[in-house]
Amino acid sequence: MKKLITAALALSVSLSAMAEVDVMDAYVRAMAPSQKMTAAFMHLTAETDRRVVAAYSNIANSVELHTGYVEDGVMRMRQLENGIELPAGETVKLEPGGLHVMFIGVQTPVAEGEEVTFTLEFDNGEQQTITAPVKSVMQKMDHSGH
Numbered sequence: 001m002k003k004l005i006t007a008a009l010a011l012s013v014s015l016s017a018m019a020e021v022d023v024m025d026a027y028v029r030a031m032a033p034s035q036k037m038t039a040a041f042m043h044l045t046a047e048t049d050r051r052v053v054a055a056y057s058n059i060a061n062s063v064e065l066h067t068g069y070v071e072d073g074v075m076r077m078r079q080l081e082n083g084i085e086l087p088a089g090e091t092v093k094l095e096p097g098g099l100h101v102m103f104i105g106v107q108t109p110v111a112e113g114e115e116v117t118f119t120l121e122f123d124n125g126e127q128q129t130i131t132a133p134v135k136s137v138m139q140k141m142d143h144s145g146h
């Protein structure tokens, strides 16, 4: 019986290692005291074709996957219903003005020097938890559309 459990453990470890997505340079934008929203940015590289389908964090009421775009010269953003595609071996950049993980309904504003923990969920059901530092970023995006 003990042997069986060990084998099962070894199997689950190798599976998660295979499906790993590399997370680089993750950070969360510092918030002004009156703000209720912020965003996380990072570089993601998947070993095999992968898609980010959801994100979670206990700092926010909800976490969404967004992309930024320019409309009539104004920076806007929308939710990505199909998540964020991560083609195998390609580094996908989540950056201000583009793709981002959106934290909505943040009760306690996060400030520079703090850390935020959040989880990304992928299309294969795997989850990856990331702890990212909070940094001040120039406000480039118009969040008034929310």
Ligand SMILES: [Cu+2]
Residues within 6 Å of the ligand: 039, 066, 067, 077, 078, 100, 102
């Ligand atoms: Cu957003």
